[in-house]
Amino acid sequence: xxxxxxxxxxxxxxxxxxxxxxxxxxxxxxxxxxxxxxxxxxxxxxxxxxxxxxxxxxxxxxxxxxxxxxxxxxxxxxxxxxxxxxxxxxxxxxxxxxxxxxxxxxxxxxxxxxxxxxxxxxxxxxxxxxxxxxxxxxxxxxxxxxxxxxxxxxxxxxxxxxxxxxxxxxxxxxxxxxxxxxxxxxxxxxxxxxxxxxxxxxxxxxxxxxxxxxxxxxxxxxxxxxxxxxxxxxxxxxxxxxxxxxxxxxxxxxxxxxxxxxxxxxxxxxxxxxxxxxxxxxxxxxxxxxxxxxxxxxxxxxxxxxxxxxxxxxxxxxxxxxxxxxxxxxxxxxxxxxxxxxxxxxxxxxxxxxxxxxxxxxxxxxxxxxxxxxxxxxxxxxxxxxxxxxxxxxxxxxxxxxxxxxxxxxxx
Numbered sequence: 001x002x003x004x005x006x007x008x009x010x011x012x013x014x015x016x017x018x019x020x021x022x023x024x025x026x027x028x029x030x031x032x033x034x035x036x037x038x039x040x041x042x043x044x045x046x047x048x049x050x051x052x053x054x055x056x057x058x059x060x061x062x063x064x065x066x067x068x069x070x071x072x073x074x075x076x077x078x079x080x081x082x083x084x085x086x087x088x089x090x091x092x093x094x095x096x097x098x099x100x101x102x103x104x105x106x107x108x109x110x111x112x113x114x115x116x117x118x119x120x121x122x123x124x125x126x127x128x129x130x131x132x133x134x135x136x137x138x139x140x141x142x143x144x145x146x147x148x149x150x151x152x153x154x155x156x157x158x159x160x161x162x163x164x165x166x167x168x169x170x171x172x173x174x175x176x177x178x179x180x181x182x183x184x185x186x187x188x189x190x191x192x193x194x195x196x197x198x199x200x201x202x203x204x205x206x207x208x209x210x211x212x213x214x215x216x217x218x219x220x221x222x223x224x225x226x227x228x229x230x231x232x233x234x235x236x237x238x239x240x241x242x243x244x245x246x247x248x249x250x251x252x253x254x255x256x257x258x259x260x261x262x263x264x265x266x267x268x269x270x271x272x273x274x275x276x277x278x279x280x281x282x283x284x285x286x287x288x289x290x291x292x293x294x295x296x297x298x299x300x301x302x303x304x305x306x307x308x309x310x311x312x313x314x315x316x317x318x319x320x321x322x323x324x325x326x327x328x329x330x331x332x333x334x335x336x337x338x339x340x341x342x343x344x345x346x347x348x349x350x351x352x353x354x355x356x357x358x359x360x361x362x363x364x365x366x367x368x369x370x371x372x373x374x375x376x377x378x379x380x381x382x383x384x385x386x387x388x389x390x391x392x393x394x395x396x397x398x399x400x401x402x403x404x405x406x407x408x409x410x411x412x
Contacts, residue, residue, distance in 0.1 A: 019141075019197040019198060019200075020096060020134075020137055021095060021096035023094060023095050023130070023134065024094070027094050028091060028094065028126060028127075028130065031087055031090055031091055031094075031121075031126075032121070032122075032123050032126060034087075035083065035084070035087045035121050038083055039080065039083060042076065042079050042080065042083065043076065046076055046079075078116075081116040081117075081118075082116050083121070084116070084118050084119070084120055084121040085112075085113045085114075085115075085116045085117075085118045087121040088113060088118040088119075088121060089113050091121075091126060091130065092109070092133075095130070095133075095134065096137070097130075097133045097134065097137060100137045100140040100141050100144075101140055102140060102143060102144075105140075138256075138259055139259065139260075141194070141256055141259075142256050142257065142259040142260045143260070144190045144193070144194065145190075145194060145253055145256045145257050146257060146260055147187060147190060148187050148190050148191050148194075148253075149163075149164065149253075149257060151170065151184070151187040152168050152169065152170060153169045153170060153171035153240065155171065156169040156171070156240075158242075160269075162264075162265065162266050162269055163250075163253075163254040163257060163265045163266065163269035164245075164250045164253040164254050164257070164269070165250055166244060166245055166246070166247050166250050167242070167243065167244055167245075168242075168243045168245070169240055169241070169242050169243070170184060170187065170188065170240065170241040170243070171239065171240050172184050172239050172240075173185065173188065173213060173235065173239055173240065173241040174213070174217050174235065174239045175239060176239070178217055178237075179214075180210050180213050180214050180217070181239075182210065185209055185210045185213055188209055188213065188241065189209040189210075191231075191243070192209055192226070192227065192231075194253065194256070195227065195230050195231060195245070195249055196227065196230070196289065198230075198249060198252055199227070199228075199230055199286075201227070201286065201288070201289065202288065202289050202290070208289065208292045208293040208296050208367065211296035211367055212224075212226065212233075212364075212367055212368055213233075213235065213241070215363075215364035215367060215368065216233055216234070216235045216364070216368065217235045218364075220234075220235050220236050220237050221234065221235075221236060222234060223244075224368045224369075225368065225369050226368050226369070226370065227286070227369075227370040228286045228369060228370050228371050229369070230245075230246070230249070231243055231244060231245040231246070231249070232244040233368075248272070250269075251269065251272055254269045286370055286371050286372075287335070287339060287366070287370050287371060287372060288335060290332060291332065291335050291336050291339065292367055292370055294323065294325070294327060294332070294336055295336065295339065295363065295366065295367060296363075296367055297323070297324040297325060298321050298322065298323055298324060298360070298363070299321065299322060299324055299360075300316040300317065300320065300321060300322075300360060301316065301317040301320040301321060301322040301352050302315075302316060302317075302322070303315045303316065303317060317352075317354075319354060319355045319356065319357060319358060319359065320348070320352055320353065320354050320355070321340075321345075321352075321353050321355070321359055321360060322351045322352055322353070323336075323351055326351050337353075338372060339366065339372050340353050340359075342372050343355070343359060343362075343366065344356060344357070344359075345359065
């Protein structure tokens with residue numbers, strides 16, 4: 001049996017690309033201990049329920065006139081299988097294994113959990129299974145990178161057959177009508193996913209990449225900085241997408257690709273350049289991938305007529321936007337509102353934000369760059385509440401007073 005220290009040390013060995021989540025052996029050990037405690041609780045409950053007195057009492061407590069009732073419980077083995085499946089789900093959730101799993105393997109694992117077909121949650125099984133899965137993250141990641149490489153355009157000499165370069169071209173990202181091709185966008189998203197991992201960011205959901213491509217397609221032939229300048233993209237009417245990445249990112253992509261093809265990738269493609277690498281300029285704070293996805297789904301606020309039997313939409317409010325699906329988490333909402341306020345928005349009511357310009361038309365810049373817009377770029381300098389509230393009280397405005405509002409928020 002491995003002890004806790006050995007478990008933690010082993011897990012840390014699989015993070016040589018410095019992008020995988022560190023797994024705490026103490027948390028896994030705690031799950032194993034909790035499972036043993038819960039298993040004893042199940043045994044005690046079954047022994048109690050098998051007593052004649054409790055069986056009779058439960059029968060009458062559950063008795064209802066002409067209604068279905070049951071006095072049957074799961075067997076000990078069935079309850080144990082359900083318990084083990086639950087703890088396997090908790091253990092996997094402590095890692096980032098499913099984040100790297102191919103879709104078919106991920107669905108297969110989730111089905112095993114749903115059907116209570118997981119192995120016994122014993123110390124030996126947990127250690128060996130998790131170590132095997134954690135070790136396979138490198139292979140899973142390499143398979144995703146390989147799919148990106150295989151889907152680069154073979155008709156463009158910019159794409160080298162020896163590995164990733166700083167410039168790469170995807171063909172067929174949009175069709176002849178200008179609509180995005182989802183199968184190609186998936187590979188662009190995989191590229192963003194890996195680059196985001198290099199930057200220690202979480203990227204989700206997939207829809208945000210499609211929104212970015214569609215937005216860039218409206219202005220073909222122009223370069224757009226994506227995700228805080230991690231890479232740049234330019235779309236053409238022909239449907240091709242040109243990508244420029246940092247040289248530091250190119251060799252790291254090839255380093256991962258070499259996991260599958262160690263003899264096929266030349267050393268100059270997968271070794272870190274000896275010259276000093278120019279660092280990214282991340283002066284602005286980047287927006288989380290989850291927030292980008294929610295911003296991409298925002299829409300013009302609808303005007304509802306509720307006088308009839310069913311409410312109906314009669315139009316849209318000018319320069320006013322709302323969340324299509326408002327976030328439930330307070331921290332997520334706080335981040336989103338910080339973006340909207342920085343862009344000049346004012347919250348007028350629940351889930352409504354008013355702007356002095358067409359925010360939806362300018363939104364693509366925020367989605368592409370993936371950073372909170374600076375006030376200077378929008379010529380917007382709002383007065384903080386901590387200053388505004390005392391000022392309003394000091395003015396002592398009463399009913400009937402005439403006030404002057406200088407409209408100075410767009411001042412240079």
